[in-house]
Amino acid sequence: MIFKSVEEDEREIQQKVKYFEQSIEDLKNRFSSNLSNFQEINMEIWLGQNFEKFGAWEKALSYYEKALNLCDDDSQDTLKSMTILNMGHIHMMRNNWDEALVSYQESLKLCQRNGDQTGEAKAYNGIGIIYFEQGAFAESSGYWEKGLELAEQLNESKLNAKLCTNLGALMSTQGNWEKALGYHNKAATLFEQIGDHRGLAETYHNMGMTYADMDRLPDSNTYYEKSFDIAKGIGDVRLQALVKLNRVELYMAINDTYAGLAFSNQALQTFLQLSDHLGEAETYKFLGALYTRLKKWDLASPYFDQSIFLANKYKNPxxxxxxxxxxxxxxxxxxxxxxxxxHLNEALTIFENLKAENDIVRVKELLSSIKP
Incomplete structure (x- = not known):
């Protein structure tokens, strides 16, 4: 697979955003005066969702805020809860966990009040993601299981698939790889059936990470390539960056350190552009590991320091x-x-809190190997 340079990617994305903005402004000028309040709210939500796809989170949030301001009575609670849910996703992508949690909980209350079980399941999914990112795995599992139960009752295939791939990520983190692949395969099948390309790309990416954890590197590479191709086709810039970054592990496995550095720096430019601080922290971790391989300790150390600082600041244990x-x-x-x-004892303490059994075993072995 050949990846374009980060400059080419950014130019292409900017052109798409600019073209989309111009097209939308033309349409709004022609038709907005004829729209009902309900139609206008839906239009603002749709615009926000499209800017979100391009990674233009500030613009997306501004459209969601416009939609929320238009929801002026209780009859629009369904649209209101949907809008607040979308705002929660933007806050989450920007690592604003407290704001995201407030949004998801507010959306959940509205959905429960109005008997909107689909919206309720979506809110459970969002809350579960926040707890997962913060290392509260038992809580995340509980919310995802609640959401999955509702999604299955409602025959909501897309939501079912999202919850399955998230549970798969949780299983992978805890070292339950076969369970992880079971969830991911179920999710991939559902996403394929309903033609959800974004969901399929995210699931393939998660499968790539699981296979990498299992040291099945050819399988990992296959799924990363599938994920990248789809992400590129739909313009998901963040997922493209994640795939590039996680492929670094594969280059490290074949001792191609300089290719790893190139992909890390490409991913870093995207994360910086998106203000994705945890993506940034993940990249610094890889850069530190790559410079360690080159025995350039003075370059590696600042990257590790910054990775630890950001991971702690944005609550990703x-x-x-x-x-x-x-x-x-x-x-x-x-x-x-x-x-x-x-540093190994710091890692061990956190892994023990997370109940990450495979990592605990590995760190204990490393600590034993350095005893006098």
Whole structure:
């Protein structure tokens, strides 16, 4: 697979956003005066969703806010809850967890009040994602299971698939890889049946990560390529960056460090453009590991420090633990046992809190290997 340079990707994205804006402004000028309030709200939501696809989160949020301001009575609670749910997603993508949680909980209350079980399941999914990112795996599982039960009762295939792929990610994090693949395969089948390309691309990406964790690198590469091709076709810039970044692990496995650096830097430019701080932190972790391979300790250390700082600031304990682990491995390679033990013990404490059994075993083995 050949990836374009980050500059080419950015130009193409900017052109798409500009063309979309121009087209929409023309349509709004021609037809907005004839729209009912209900139609206008739906139009603003639709515009927000489309800008969200391009990664233009600030623009997306502005349209969702317009839609929310137009919801002026209780008869529009369904549209209101949908809008607030979408706003929660934007806050989540920008790592504003508290604001995202408030939005999802507000949407959940509206849905429960109005008997909107589909909206209720969507809110459970969003709340579950927030708890997952913050390492509260039991809570995330509970919300996702609630959502999945509702989605199955309602025959909501798309929502069912989303919840399955999220549960698959949870199983993978906990080292239950066969269960993870079971959830992912179910999700992929459902997404294919309903023609949801974005959902399918995200699921393939998650499958790629699971196979990488299982050291089945050819399978991992296959699913990363499938994910990237779809993400490119639908213009999902964040997912493209995630695929590029996670492929770095494959390049590290074949000792192609410089290819890993190239892909990491491409991904980093996208995450910086999107203000995706956790994507940024993940990239710094990889950059630290890559420079460790080159024994360029002075370059590796600041990347690890920044990765740990951002992961802690934006409340992602799993990423924080992984960065400490890689930092510890760097010091171990330098034969600096004291600092290696410090970072490995930090990683162990977090992994134990997360009940990440496979990681706990690995870190304990590393700590044993550096004892005097």
């Amino acid at each position: 799993l990423l924080e633990a992984e960065a400490h682990l890689e930092y510890g491995l760097m010091h171990k390679q330098k034969d600096d046992k004291e600092f290696a033990a410090t």
